[in-house]
Amino acid sequence: MSADGVDLKKRRMLTAATSVVGAIGAGYVVYPFLAAWAPSERAKAAGAPVEADISKLESGQMLRVKWRGKPVWIVHRTEENLKDLSALEGTLADPKSELPQQPGYCQNPTRSIKEKYLVAVGICTHLGCSPTYRPDVGAADLGGDAWRGGFSCPCHGSKFDLAGRVYAGAPAPSNLEIPPHQYLSDTLILVSEDGGAA
Numbered sequence: 001m002s003a004d005g006v007d008l009k010k011r012r013m014l015t016a017a018t019s020v021v022g023a024i025g026a027g028y029v030v031y032p033f034l035a036a037w038a039p040s041e042r043a044k045a046a047g048a049p050v051e052a053d054i055s056k057l058e059s060g061q062m063l064r065v066k067w068r069g070k071p072v073w074i075v076h077r078t079e080e081n082l083k084d085l086s087a088l089e090g091t092l093a094d095p096k097s098e099l100p101q102q103p104g105y106c107q108n109p110t111r112s113i114k115e116k117y118l119v120a121v122g123i124c125t126h127l128g129c130s131p132t133y134r135p136d137v138g139a140a141d142l143g144g145d146a147w148r149g150g151f152s153c154p155c156h157g158s159k160f161d162l163a164g165r166v167y168a169g170a171p172a173p174s175n176l177e178i179p180p181h182q183y184l185s186d187t188l189i190l191v192s193e194d195g196g197a198a
Contacts, residue, residue, distance in 0.1 A: 048192075054117065055187035062133050064122070067191045071122035071130060072179055074189065080137075081162045082115060084148035088161050091146070093168045094175055101125075102178030111163045111178055119181050119189060120164040122151075126172040129155035135162075151176070 050067045052074055057063050060081075063074040086109060089095040097107050105113060112118055122130050131151035139147050142159060151160040159167040164176030181191045 050191045051184070052189045052191060053187060054189060059116075060135055062135075065191065067121075067179060072191055073118070073120050073122045073133070075118040075120075075133070075162060077110075077116050077118060077162055081135075081149055082110065084137075085109060085161065085163050088148060088165075091167055092161065092165045093170065095165060097165065097175055099174050101175045103180050106178045109163070111165070111175070113181070113183060117189075118163060119178060119191065121177040121179055123177070124153040124155065124158055124172055125166070125174045125176065126153065126156055126158050126170075129153050131158070131160060131176075 050065050050072070052063060052065045052072075054063060054074060054076070057074065057076045059076050059078045061076055065072050065074070097111055102111055110118070111120075124131050131153040134142060134147075134152050135149045137147065137149050138145055142152055147159075148161065150162050151164070153159070153172065156171040158170035158172035160172070160176055161167070164178065166172045166175050179191050181189055184190050
């Protein structure tokens, strides 16, 4: 005890105990605040890689998957579709895909790793509408004999071929985006993981 009648040992013990309880209380207050900054499980799942099984995708068909909240199309192009791609180059705004809308390994005439499969984000580059898959060759409402199949945006009329390349004169400023992807096997595609030309 000190001369004033104060027990210093007791005071130090009470100060230490109060500090420990205060620190624990502060932890309980700060943790929910910091935890709110972490992405939710739903957000984590939305950005996660997506596997697409193309084993049952027949020639001429399209498979839709969702990646990062966006539709991703996987189109199994026919031999005729592939032949038509080179014939369309004079009618396209960016036939060589020189603007960066795809990974480097897809900057080729088919904009793909394996030429018979197109993997593209299904959002028009004009105002974000989702174009309609129109594989019907010669559709009268899309240009008759000039139409060799592709995608037509119902919002403002942009048209894209079966490599996702935009036709010249369309409102869309660029080709459809090609997401990063790789082939895990002959029948399984992983969207969002950059594995290059596998």
